[in-house]
Amino acid sequence: NAGVTQTPKFRILKIGQSMTLQCTQDMNHNYMYWYRQDPGMGLKLIYYSVGAGITDKGEVPNGYNVSRSTTEDFPLRLELAAPSQTSVYFCASSWGENTEAFFGQGTRLTVV
Amino acid sequence: KNQVEQSPQSLIILEGKNCTLQCNYTVSPFSNLRWYKQDTGRGPVSLTIMTFSENTKSNGRYTATLDADTKQSSLHITASQLSDSASYICVVSPGTASKLTFGTGTRLQVTL
Numbered sequence: 421n422a423g424v425t426q427t428p429k430f431r432i433l434k435i436g437q438s439m440t441l442q443c444t445q446d447m448n449h450n451y452m453y454w455y456r457q458d459p460g461m462g463l464k465l466i467y468y469s470v471g472a473g474i475t476d477k478g479e480v481p482n483g484y485n486v487s488r489s490t491t492e493d494f495p496l497r498l499e500l501a502a503p504s505q506t507s508v509y510f511c512a513s514s515w516g517e518n519t520e521a522f523f524g525q526g527t528r529l530t531v532v
Numbered sequence: 533k534n535q536v537e538q539s540p541q542s543l544i545i546l547e548g549k550n551c552t553l554q555c556n557y558t559v560s561p562f563s564n565l566r567w568y569k570q571d572t573g574r575g576p577v578s579l580t581i582m583t584f585s586e587n588t589k590s591n592g593r594y595t596a597t598l599d600a601d602t603k604q605s606s607l608h609i610t611a612s613q614l615s616d617s618a619s620y621i622c623v624v625s626p627g628t629a630s631k632l633t634f635g636t637g638t639r640l641q642v643t644l
Binding site: 424451453460461462463464465468470476478510512514517518519520521522523524525526 | 536563564566573574575576577578581621625627628629630632633634635636637
């Protein structure tokens, strides 16, 4: 099993550009999450989903959007990229709300 | 405010030696505490997940302890190996997937 797969691994964006970070999982998990990890900081939750068609904001949702049309996929959309969105982004999934989370390899995004 | 503090921030040890990493938290309510290992450039990987009633949990050479009364946890690594070089992240859950609190991690380097 591949687990949680994120693409791309690296990306450089110019200010104002948009992009979609892809995330797919093959474990049939209900819960999926997007986190960002900044240097010296703990992971912060951007958005999460408890199942197909259901999404909700996390701690730092501004500047991002998500959708969950299938159980497997949970893309993260950045509109009008800003330097403050320079970070490493992790997608994760879990079977239940309070169970072990599995993380993808991460996407390193730089906005210049 | 919910917080997870880890110490030390970084640690260098010789291969074969043991070490202990600390995690103090002020998260309330408490449901479980998790330790993750994050290799450079990779996503976090779960080591242990401990509930209120569990004092000790092992995963190979990794042993986590939990004192829910003092809100402290430790991760003990026995007979360290070069492959143990990574960041170790403590995460506390109040029982809601969207409310996990992540520590900033301890950076461990194992040298020859």
